[in-house]
Amino acid sequence: TPTEPSELLELAVTLARQAGELARNTRVEAIGRVTTKSTATDVVTAADKAAERLVVEALSAIRPSDTVLGEEGGESPGGSGVRWILDPIDGTVNYLYGLPHYAVSLAVEVDGIVVAGVVHNPVTGEEWTAVRGAGAFRNWEPIRCSQVTDLGQTLIATGFGYAADRRAHQARVLAEVLPRVRDLRRNGAASLDLCWAADGRLDAYYEKGLSLWDHAAGGLICAEAGLVVSGLRGAAPGPEMVLAAPRGVYDALHALLVELDADAGP
Ligand code: IPD
Structure with a gap:
């Protein structure tokens, strides 16, 4: 084989x-x-x-x-x-x-x-x-990812888990992210969010609480399309966080998510 x-x-x-x-x-x-x-x-x-x-x-x-x-x-x-x-x-x-x-x-x-x-x-x-x-x-x-360099000009996507306490935490984070970006999409399929970031239909994506099957394929597709794919604070992408962002806005989005403790909580 x-x-x-x-x-x-x-x-x-x-x-x-x-x-x-x-x-x-x-x-x-x-x-x-x-x-x-x-x-x-x-x-x-x-x-x-x-x-x-x-x-x-x-x-x-x-x-x-x-x-x-x-x-x-x-x-x-x-x-x-x-x-x-x-x-x-x-x-x-x-x-x-x-x-x-x-x-x-x-x-x-x-x-x-x-x-x-x-x-x-x-x-x-x-x-x-x-x-x-x-x-x-x-x-x-x-395909290639977007070349955006200003977080304020990014169309980002995220998603929500199924448990109420996790959603409440995700909503608190989102309330702080939303005023700092161009706009947000919640399209409902993490793997497609990653692929859309890979081909520039979105600029960036983050989500807490994903399982490996949600992001394993999309994460590779993003990395190969030029995005930086990671967790927060040096962690690999995983259940605490999957962040995929073009190099030009990665640091700013990463710093914002760290400041908001987006990877913490339920
Ligand atoms: C869900 C979707 C959704 C994401 C959730 C996932 P499922 O996967 O990818 O966009 O926000 O975190 O659980 O349940 O439809 O396979």
Whole structure:
């Protein structure tokens, strides 16, 4: 079984497209079968589960010794050093409401380093990809992040968790960020926020409370498109914070988020 990043990406793209097709084609039935996870607002549909099953079953047939970490199914053990990190539907609430902004996010790690990733929006057919060290692409056209240098001129995106206490903290931070930027979008799918920052539809993005499957693929795509991707205070991107900003505004946005203790609290 190959571990060449470009070959891993090729398989990731094939699987993300198949999972996306399944989600798009089964939406009407799937949204009738909704359950909740961490809180009453944290929903999962039958399609999240079916799309994840499709990818997990395909991988266990094609690459049985790889590990798969999926949002809905947890982690299956492997031994090959290759780990697939899957969010079968990122933007489940958009999916539920028929908003055309959700995606399959699939990243591939080799020995703990993300080497390839794809984020596929099955409604628009847009697909962002990256292989470490080889640039970022939207539908196979190279992309670059914005070159903005003034935080006051940035269009930023963020998102909110599902727990009330976390949301209250996020709202307090946002109240201080909003007056200092051009404007804000809350589009509802972290992986797509990252991809939109990568191709300049947004300038920057930050969010506290993400899981690895939300940002593994999008984070690589951002880094390859020229953004700085990190946590706060020297930390790697993780549950406390994922910040992706162009070099020219990174320091200012990072300093603001540190001053606001955006990574603290619930
Ligand atoms: C959510 C979305 C949302 C973000 C949340 C995520 P899900 O993922 O990416 O934009 O704000 O933090 O949990 O639940 O739709 O897979």
